[in-house]
Amino acid sequence: MKQDPISPQPDPVTIAASFAAADDIVALTPHGRGLINDSYLVRCRDGTAFLLQRLNPAVFPQPAALLQNLRLVSDHLRRQGEQSGAAIRRQAIKLLPTRQQQDYHYDEQGACWRALEFIENSRTLSAIEHQGQAFEAGGALGRFHRLLADLPPALLHDPLPTLHILPWALAHYQGLPTPADSGHDGAEVVFCREFIHRLQGQALALEQARARGLLVEQVIHGDPKLDNILFGSDNDLALALVDLDTIKPGLIHYDIGDCLRSCCNRAGESSSSPTGAEFDLELARALLSGYLEEMRPLLTSADFAFIYPAAHLITFELGLRFFSDYLEGNRYFKVDDPQHNLRRALNQFHLVESIERQQPDLQKIITELT
Known part of the structure; x- marks a missing residue:
């Protein structure tokens, strides 16, 4: 019996291009020691950087709900900072949209990817x-x-x-x-x-x-x-x-x-x-x-x-x-x-x-x- 070919793993560079123009991406490297998700640091031509992460579907089967949590909590932390007038030392991590203004991107294998702001000098x-x-x-x-x-x-x-x-x-x-x-x-x-x-x-x-x-x-x-x-x-x-x-x-x-x-x-x-x-x-x-x-x-x-x-x-x-x-x-x-x-x-x-x-x-x- 002929076996179906194994689907190739998605290229993180290709996924990153869903969040930033491909011509603007100058470097992409694995990042961190996470035990669950895959993370990459993406650096862009204008000097900015962001974290690209593949959410483990076996652990997080409802990624859209998870990202709703992140946005809700991040927005709440920012409002608290604005109301208090005090610096909160970047307690909120910002979720970055795709080029189509979505909170996440699904690859061909159905895995969910998202981008987060990268805190420099950390x-x-x-x-x-x-x-x-x-x-x-x-x-x-x-x-x-x-x-x-x-x-x-x-x-x-x-x-x-x-x-x-x-x-x-x-x-x-x-x-x-x-x-x-x-x-x-x-x-x-x-x-x-x-x-x-x-x-x-x-x-x-x-x-x-x-x-x-x-x-x-x-x-x-x-x-x-x-x-x-x-x-x-x-x-x-x-x-x-x-x-x-x-x-x-x-x-x-x-x-x-x-x-x-x-x-x-x-x-x-x-x-x-x-x-x-x-x-x-x-x-x-x-x-x-x-x-x-x-x-x-x-x-x-x-x-x-x-x-x-x-x-x-x-x-x-x-x-x-x-x-x-x-x-x-x-x-x-x-x-x-x-x-x-x-x-x-x-x-x-x-x-x-x-x-x-x-x-x-x-x-x-x-x-x-x-």
């Missing part, structure tokens, strides 16, 4: 180097939450309804088929399985608090890890939160926990030595200080009470998601090799252990900052 950090950077990271997240606190979350589409819902991630893991030879798993896989079994009884804490009305939904970023915070190229000021595809209704504790998880582990998420993952309390103090400088007046006693569970459980949740993806053949997160997601999971689980060992000290820091 950089991302692979790891937090000192407390000043941690303070800035926390402040960037706090400003984001504060400026969006009056935007009704019901106006937003939820692109990933199960993101950070730990009971769902646990049920998904438990529903995965167990290989017949699982009794011969390597030591690292056995460690992950036993670790998940030990913590599964704590999985409901945040969702139960939401169900009881102790914690309430608002607009959140959804993925405020260190990679998604832009810093000045020649200073340590946090300029903006980027990668707004995960903006959704949710608990701010998802964001707080994820930011602490990512920024307070000096080893980084993909360390080749996961057992070296360690939660740095002084970075946590600095990050929470920056966050609370913006958000303290808007938080309740219950909000403060659930900061530790957020750091603990969101770290566990990401490790669980990495491990599940490893077991499923690395279908969700981009990987460099077949064991990459296993190493990521081990890193997060060892970080959870470090958070647990230091629970009294972290709780004390939170109380002091209340």
Whole structure:
């Protein structure tokens, strides 16, 4: 039987020409370390630049709704800045239209592409180097939450309804088929399985608090890890939160926990030595200080009470998601090799252990900052 030829992958340069005249494009290079989407930096003849991104259709099956979120949030942030008369350090990322004045472009394979303004003189950090950077990271997240606190979350589409819902991630893991030879798993896989079994009884804490009305939904970023915070190229000021595809209704504790998880582990998420993952309390103090400088007046006693569970459980949740993806053949997160997601999971689980060992000290820091 004659097989259909494999459709060629779309040329990013051709796609970029949907957003800028082909003759104006002088360079296009891969950009960033994103785990989901493909990103390219496009430079134009007049000196301007923009980010061209292909949205992963397996992760974001409704890209139009996602881009509506981005425009709604960006416009709201800009209005807040205009009304306050204060500089917000480029908190809003601008969505750029196609040459036909559309928010996105579909390629021949049906994948959605979009363009975003590129913030010059900026950089991302692979790891937090000192407390000043941690303070800035926390402040960037706090400003984001504060400026969006009056935007009704019901106006937003939820692109990933199960993101950070730990009971769902646990049920998904438990529903995965167990290989017949699982009794011969390597030591690292056995460690992950036993670790998940030990913590599964704590999985409901945040969702139960939401169900009881102790914690309430608002607009959140959804993925405020260190990679998604832009810093000045020649200073340590946090300029903006980027990668707004995960903006959704949710608990701010998802964001707080994820930011602490990512920024307070000096080893980084993909360390080749996961057992070296360690939660740095002084970075946590600095990050929470920056966050609370913006958000303290808007938080309740219950909000403060659930900061530790957020750091603990969101770290566990990401490790669980990495491990599940490893077991499923690395279908969700981009990987460099077949064991990459296993190493990521081990890193997060060892970080959870470090958070647990230091629970009294972290709780004390939170109380002091209340």
